[in-house]
Amino acid sequence: MTTSLAEGSATLVNDFSIEVATVNGSGSQTANNVLMRTIFQMGVPVSGKNLFPSNIAGLPTWFQIRASAKGYVARKHDIDLMICMNPETAKEDVAKLKPGAICIFDEPLKLDSLRTDLIWYPVPFQKLVTASCPEPKLHKLIKNMIYVGVAAQLLGLDMAEAKSAITKQLKGKAKAAELNHVAAQAGYDWAAANMPEQHRLKIVRDDKTRGQIMLDGNSACALGAIFAGVTVVGWYPITPASTVVEYLIDYADELRKDPVTGRPTVAIVQMEDELASAGVILAAGWAGARSMTSTAGPGISLMSEFIGLGYFVEAPAVFVNVQRTGPSTGLPTRTQQGDIELCAKASHGDTHHVCLYPANMEECFRFTYDAFDLAERLQTPIFLMTDLDLGMQNWASKPFTFPGKPFDRGKVLGEKELAELKDWGRYKDLDGDAICARTLPGTPGGKGAYFTRGTGHNEYAYYSEKPDDWTKLVDRLRRKLETAKSLVPRPVVDGEDRRGILAFGSSDPAVFEARDLLRAAGKETSYLRLRAFPFTAEVDAWLEAREVVYVVEQNRDGQMTALLRDFYPQHAMRFRKVLHYDGTALNAQTLVDQISGYEK
Amino acid sequence: MTTAAPSAPATNRLGLTKQDYVGSKSTLCPGCGHDAITAQIIAAAWEMGLEGSKVTKLSGIGCSSKSPAYFLNQSWGFNSVHGRAAAIATGTALANKTLKNILVSGDGDSMSIGMGQLVHLIRRNVPVVYILEDNGVYGLTKGQFSATADVGSTLKHGDVNEIPPIDPCSLAIELGCGFVARSFSGNPKQLNAILKAAMAHTGCAIIDVISPCVTFNNHDSSTKSYKNAKDHDYPVHDLGFVQYNEVEEVEIRAGDAREVAFPDGSVVSFRAVKDDYDPTNKLAAMQAIHASKAKQEFLTGILYLDPQAPTIHHFCPTVDEPLATLPQARTQPGPEALERIMQGLM
Numbered sequence A: 001m002t003t004s005l006a007e008g009s010a011t012l013v014n015d016f017s018i019e020v021a022t023v024n025g026s027g028s029q030t031a032n033n034v035l036m037r038t039i040f041q042m043g044v045p046v047s048g049k050n051l052f053p054s055n056i057a058g059l060p061t062w063f064q065i066r067a068s069a070k071g072y073v074a075r076k077h078d079i080d081l082m083i084c085m086n087p088e089t090a091k092e093d094v095a096k097l098k099p100g101a102i103c104i105f106d107e108p109l110k111l112d113s114l115r116t117d118l119i120w121y122p123v124p125f126q127k128l129v130t131a132s133c134p135e136p137k138l139h140k141l142i143k144n145m146i147y148v149g150v151a152a153q154l155l156g157l158d159m160a161e162a163k164s165a166i167t168k169q170l171k172g173k174a175k176a177a178e179l180n181h182v183a184a185q186a187g188y189d190w191a192a193a194n195m196p197e198q199h200r201l202k203i204v205r206d207d208k209t210r211g212q213i214m215l216d217g218n219s220a221c222a223l224g225a226i227f228a229g230v231t232v233v234g235w236y237p238i239t240p241a242s243t244v245v246e247y248l249i250d251y252a253d254e255l256r257k258d259p260v261t262g263r264p265t266v267a268i269v270q271m272e273d274e275l276a277s278a279g280v281i282l283a284a285g286w287a288g289a290r291s292m293t294s295t296a297g298p299g300i301s302l303m304s305e306f307i308g309l310g311y312f313v314e315a316p317a318v319f320v321n322v323q324r325t326g327p328s329t330g331l332p333t334r335t336q337q338g339d340i341e342l343c344a345k346a347s348h349g350d351t352h353h354v355c356l357y358p359a360n361m362e363e364c365f366r367f368t369y370d371a372f373d374l375a376e377r378l379q380t381p382i383f384l385m386t387d388l389d390l391g392m393q394n395w396a397s398k399p400f401t402f403p404g405k406p407f408d409r410g411k412v413l414g415e416k417e418l419a420e421l422k423d424w425g426r427y428k429d430l431d432g433d434a435i436c437a438r439t440l441p442g443t444p445g446g447k448g449a450y451f452t453r454g455t456g457h458n459e460y461a462y463y464s465e466k467p468d469d470w471t472k473l474v475d476r477l478r479r480k481l482e483t484a485k486s487l488v489p490r491p492v493v494d495g496e497d498r499r500g501i502l503a504f505g506s507s508d509p510a511v512f513e514a515r516d517l518l519r520a521a522g523k524e525t526s527y528l529r530l531r532a533f534p535f536t537a538e539v540d541a542w543l544e545a546r547e548v549v550y551v552v553e554q555n556r557d558g559q560m561t562a563l564l565r566d567f568y569p570q571h572a573m574r575f576r577k578v579l580h581y582d583g584t585a586l587n588a589q590t591l592v593d594q595i596s597g598y599e600k
Numbered sequence B: 001m002t003t004a005a006p007s008a009p010a011t012n013r014l015g016l017t018k019q020d021y022v023g024s025k026s027t028l029c030p031g032c033g034h035d036a037i038t039a040q041i042i043a044a045a046w047e048m049g050l051e052g053s054k055v056t057k058l059s060g061i062g063c064s065s066k067s068p069a070y071f072l073n074q075s076w077g078f079n080s081v082h083g084r085a086a087a088i089a090t091g092t093a094l095a096n097k098t099l100k101n102i103l104v105s106g107d108g109d110s111m112s113i114g115m116g117q118l119v120h121l122i123r124r125n126v127p128v129v130y131i132l133e134d135n136g137v138y139g140l141t142k143g144q145f146s147a148t149a150d151v152g153s154t155l156k157h158g159d160v161n162e163i164p165p166i167d168p169c170s171l172a173i174e175l176g177c178g179f180v181a182r183s184f185s186g187n188p189k190q191l192n193a194i195l196k197a198a199m200a201h202t203g204c205a206i207i208d209v210i211s212p213c214v215t216f217n218n219h220d221s222s223t224k225s226y227k228n229a230k231d232h233d234y235p236v237h238d239l240g241f242v243q244y245n246e247v248e249e250v251e252i253r254a255g256d257a258r259e260v261a262f263p264d265g266s267v268v269s270f271r272a273v274k275d276d277y278d279p280t281n282k283l284a285a286m287q288a289i290h291a292s293k294a295k296q297e298f299l300t301g302i303l304y305l306d307p308q309a310p311t312i313h314h315f316c317p318t319v320d321e322p323l324a325t326l327p328q329a330r331t332q333p334g335p336e337a338l339e340r341i342m343q344g345l346m
């Protein structure tokens, strides 16, 4: 195993983890991203996890960076280099390190007296910042860039890349970028002159990230929506979902202005709450717009009555759910796959909704794009299920490809089609796929108007309490889910082994790594990555061929396991729950430990 | 076409008869105030010559909210969920700004469960004719008090309301609504004029219509009964409404009438009945409402008017065409745009 230094003093090249402990609101986010980006720009696969509190300023925050030549981008449990900038957590931060780890710390904290089995690098940050920055009120911010310089020198990072990362990070702010260049260089120079060299952790230039982009999942979703031609957005701010719409606003500003009039081709309205957001997008979808919202679990709870209405009257809309840790306010800045059952069955009565589970940046982009086609094709709410880990952390990715095909606007009858049709009924299933042709308000010609109602209705949308009309209607809605199976993304399958791992969404990187670790321990596995609900035939066939299925999910109750059990009771005996729900991103070792535990 | 027989029904500017504006048969209680309002919506839409295909009929849940099914069969209806028709109107307006939205709600639907949405609908000035059919009770759930029930009003089985009511009109004025009116389902002439003016208004028009519930709240002690409303209805003015396409031909009587024009050219004329009511003076309007309340009167008419107030389409200035039907070429940036963004993220 290639983990911490404790197991030997060989040099770990492009394969170790860094943790930076700072105070929320101190501007450390920029510095941490620069550190991460510098490694990325040197061609080394890298991932970053910002563990931030639900607070604007003052509480502790940690940033974990993992460099991995093998491309393991899940969170790593053990830390090889610790940078202690927060006096409040410094003792704890140091206590959790394994022997042999390196620790850079703010000199006055005098941490080196705490343990003798670590490699200590005290740095006089205040002195360095005073010398490098003339403006005292910027010292707090600039101090962070000094540790970037120190770490760069220690790890062998290329300062030219660090500077270009700073420029990128502070795009458009030339003066700030310059100040930060100076600070990083000061840290670098001081380290070169004063710190003993180390040979344990090194970054060496590679080419594994060439041509890649780096962004967070919320940006990817926003781009997906922009390129899907979203026209109406109703939303209400909530962490970790807010930036989906905030980025969308920025992108729309650049990309969605009518070239002739300069006016926007998308309406984005911050509503008074999530109930109103859901109502706005369902009505907009009903009236023919491509509509969406972005929210997290508490918002979905509020939207639930409307979601049932949307399902029942068959109105299209896209709901992005960036899941966080619940119930209640829970841990609003931590990650979880906690709304799997909630969204698959949101609202009262018999309801089922199409849910998409992207696992990486390309899928965040593409599935958001696809969600609009699905919503209009199936005339129903579609849920795009990401989480804080995907949505708010930065990830490397292949660049997105342009989805060069016509939008699927679904079955919409215009004036001409209506004139030709003899006996149109809004809820008449003419094609046998459980999807009925709709019309849009405003269609001229005097035909096609209908009355949309949340009450029981017949094929002509007239009010009906007849038992037959009701069962016919809800059975057709159920059949629509069958049709959905032919449209949603198929699962991704790898390996043939009878020992199977089933996972979805942000668990993917940890599963990728865990399978290697299990293989090294003599345990072969096969892997099915679910990408959508309803489950398609491939899932059934794959489950059928397994002896045991480890269902990996990031919640306490095994929510996906429950759904699978519901649809495949015949396979239920072979399901083993592998769970992670402490709010942190999943790491491979947790999976290995739990799976090995089952096989003892 | 044969020449018009003497018995041919009257037609409006689109050549349509009033019959072309009706809906399905009402299933409300015979004598329900809501049905009288429906009759005036039909009349006003016909007289205005609204194009059915360009109209939506939106509602929440309640007896009142059922009524969109009873008018304008040629239009698109959306009977949604309790208290949330405001969001439906907002979404519809954003998706297609060329539609005329008529919303029917109840006092329970608007002033209790839907209060939050109503307030923000007004604040955003979403284009909608918002008809609040106000009977002081929850009709559909069999007669519980609503938030507009007056102190001292009693329920059928004797309960007395002690909690002060919310007045939709003063609330709407306070929130900056550009069209605030009150009427009574038993005063068809005035209601008709108000509805037509509201249909000409480009922003959010709030119309509180006292509409007795004959089944649960029509005993004489109820302030929202037919008897009470008839006895205490004090119109602030005689209303005249002249539609934009008739402005040229019709001469508005001079004298003591005051006129306010809508952006489309339509004109309302106010002939003062009480004092010298000025419907464009917010403070005076508030004062008059409070004074009449103190005297236990219902002040009716157009209580406040500001036809020029910016609407949601001013705050959200999307292209003129309906967003709903913009072609892909106008809503999808090209591959070079994606390529440029990808380069920036490298």
Ligand SMILES: Cc1ncc(C[n+]2csc(CCOP(=O)(O)OP(=O)(O)O)c2C)c(N)n1
Binding pocket: B061, B062, B063, B064, B065, B082, B105, B106, B107, B108, B109, B110, B133, B135, B137, B138, B139, B140, B141, B146, B213
């Ligand atoms: C979420 C929800 N809660 C409660 C109800 C039950 N409900 C239906 S109509 C209504 C009150 C309607 O009162 P109002 O809006 O005044 O209409 P009216 O029947 O008096 O015209 C209530 C409470 C519901 N449909 N939905």
Ligand code: SF4
Binding pocket: B027, B028, B029, B031, B032, B033, B034, B063, B064, B135, B139, B140, B212, B213, B214, B215, B216
């Ligand atoms: S219960 Fe009242 S409000 Fe409802 S229909 Fe009957 S009279 Fe009208």
Ligand SMILES: [Mg+2]
Binding pocket: B062, B106, B107, B108, B133, B134, B135, B136, B137, B138, B139, B146
């Ligand atoms: Mg009522």
